[in-house]
Amino acid sequence: MKNIHEQKWFWPSVIAVLVFSIGYLVNIKEREPSYYVKKEPSKIYDKTSISPTFKLVQNDSVQINENVYVTNFVLWNDGKVEINRDDLRKDIKIIAPEKAKILDFKIVNQFKKDISNFKAELINNEIVINWDYFDPGHGLELQILYSNSSETSLSIIGEVLGNEVKLKEPPTKFKISKHYIALIVIVFILLYNFVVWNQKITENDKKSDVFLTRAGAIGFLIFGIYSLYFLYIKNSSPPF
Structure with a gap:
């Protein structure tokens, strides 16, 4: 009697179960607020290279005595579930390092503004972010002006359920098109078919068992690839 790993259906079934498991794990729905630095801090005012007679002031009265930097952040929901206000455990906000001061900011872009309606407010040297709807794939880009003695970057903190x-x-410029993904899937299935269909079938093998093994394995394979693409690749990049 053959060992189980020598059965013709064993390895195709193992591969199918593995692919199915990966697809299932990717399908787990989570809220995942994420951000990246779209534009690294760049100095726009150098306190050491400006004439002593030149002064930079904030609100027409407060003199700025440090270097001034500008940077851009993109914040988006990289998960599979909408982030509701009720899901917040700690506010999502942009914070400055010690001794740095946020001077100004603006929302330069937001995905589907009429739906998301992101808002931001400067409170105690922190930019607190709010929204109406924070759906998967939705997000915003903020430009922030801040003063500091060094180029230390800002950061975004917060916690949801x-x-x-x-x-x-930061995302790469190269993006995989749907046609390229489709081609990979087709080639993968053809190779898999070639391996499965070229297994030697003996007279003792029932045709129904062989058919079910092949059909089930290929079905799981297609489902796994479908899940990996639509639930991971398609939603893993920021809106801009």
Whole structure:
């Protein structure tokens, strides 16, 4: 009697179960507020290279004696579930390092403004972010002006039900098109078919068992690839 790993259906079934499991794990729905630094801090005012007669003031009265920097952040929902206000455990806000001061900011872009309606308010040297709807894939871009003695960057903090705000790497310029993904899927299925269909079938193998093994394995494979694409690749990039 053959060992179980020598059965013709064993390895195709193992591969199918693994792919199905990956698809299931990717399908887990979470709220995942994320951000990346779209524009690294750049100095727009150098306190050491300006004439002593030149003064930079805030609100027409408060003199700025430090270097001034500008930076851009993109904040978006990289999860699969809407982030409601009731899901907040700690406010999502932009904070400055010690001794730095946020001078001004503006929302330069937001995805589907008529739906999301992101708002921001400067409170105690922190920019607190609010919204009407924070759906998966939705987000905003903020430009912030701040003063500091060094180029130390700002950061975004906060916590929603299940996750804290995460800093992620800037997206690459290369984007995988749907046609390219479709081609990969087709090639993968053809190769898999070739391996499964070229297994030797003996007279003792029931045709119904062989058919069910092949059909089930391919079905799980297609489902796994479908899940990986639509639930991970498609939603893993910021809106801008």
